[in-house]
Amino acid sequence: MPETEMSDLIARLRDPEEVRAAFTQVIALYTEPLYWQIRRMVQNHDDANDLLQNVFMKAWASIDNFRGDARLSTWLYKIAINESLTFLEHERKRGGVSLDDETTMLIHSIEADEWVDGDELRLELRKAIVALPEKQRLVFNMKYFDDMKYEQMSEILGTSVGALKASYHHAVKKIEQYFSGRS
């Protein structure tokens, strides 16, 4: 979206008369990117759908606090990531699963996922990604699938660009090793 249109949208979000219409536009703009961001973390469509709705509800509840000094996408991504990580932590506690065993839990989710295109290699890639630590997984997903700029990732995750580059490079290496080990 062009900068001028974004500024206009943010201005409309601050107008009590137009906030609902403007927020509907925000939902339309960010549904897909946020959905995939969440889905790649939680793996399951139903959970991703619930979390996506939670994200928009929370964003709506605190829209008055959005000052516009950060980008709208950055703000929404932060909420989505927090929701995803909180959900995973909740699932771990519910199943009595440690952080190390989260990989096993997610692999089960992947294998039980009915909303897949059937490509075996992509399924293996998903399993390789869930073997990464949480933050590295986030970095890999945002860079590899969304082709997000490191600067924006830095704003979202609160990590330096250098650390993100190193993390992504490390994640790629681990995934290549995963496939090397399997072949």
Add this chain to the structure above:
Amino acid sequence: MKQDLNPLQQVGRMDGMTVPDGYFRGFAERMASELPDKQPAVVEMPRSLWQKTRPYIYLAAMFAGIWCMLQMFAMMGGTGVSGAITPDNNPVLADAIENDSFMDDYYYMAVDEYDLYDDLYAAGMDWNKFMYEK
């Protein structure tokens, strides 16, 4: 073999996940219809001088009231600001003590306990019944 070492190149940017048909279509409208109504923002009016000082004035009034109450209790208990009230320092009290009629009417008991027993005995009350009946 080089291809096998680069699975990411083989997979491309697809993650293999799909969504139910039409999931994204109409999501925005559905979501927007579930958003709760926004409450109007509460506008805080600036506080007047009275609103700022009111708690302290109420506090001072409370302490003044407590002090007055203590003074009143002290006066009722016979102690004034200058100490105990005695016939020597209170002419009204001295006058009352010298007044035999006042002492008879208000100070000395007109009836004592033995007078009561006599009256009851004379009326034929059974002591046993009185003492032991439950």
